Amino acid sequence: MERRAAKEALEVLEPALEADPDNTGLLTLRAWAYLIRVQLQRAETDLERLVAENPTDDWAQHALGRCLERQSRYADALPHLRLAAAMSGDWDHGLAVLRVEERLSTKDE
Template sequence: MDATTGYLGHGTAAERWERARLFFDAKEYAPAAQILHALAQEAPEQLAPRLLLARAYYHSAQLSRAEHELRAILERWPVEDYARLMLGRTLERSGRADEARPHLRMAAAMAGEFPER
């Protein structure tokens, strides 16, 4: 698929969601992010497009955008453990391990993964 063909933003929300998932699955994260960004703006109350958008940003090394989206997700859904884990990983990848640590610990605890004593 080629992002320059001009069909990224066309179709119903369901069609664009499917197209974004196809791009994501093909590891074409930039066009996936382009579609997902529009979907997330249209329906900010839907978690799935926003999480996939954050993942697309992360995988395309757009770490500040991933961080911004993940913080917005966690503001709205504070118990979303996967977003918490992704934020920790994003901060780690950004060289901010100390800032990442509490997010990673919280994500593990939320997922029921407790360190052994």
């Protein structure tokens, strides 16, 4: 994944997840690979599962928010981005909140 070789990573992750479908680490890596490959529906499915299993996972919350944002689903993205920003204190997460809030405010004009 470090080389952004998402296709190759998915070739390894798919059989590993078939053998161990509840492995959160593998599921996280697959979601990341899907995001890199812009397979947003698949990433969303994995990220929703990760968030449902552990709502305090700020990475999963932020990644789900970004996934939804990339699909122009700003209203759906905002709660996940806000939660991730509040939990992590990461300035990048805060900027994502501001960016989506701005898109929502200009959308209504």
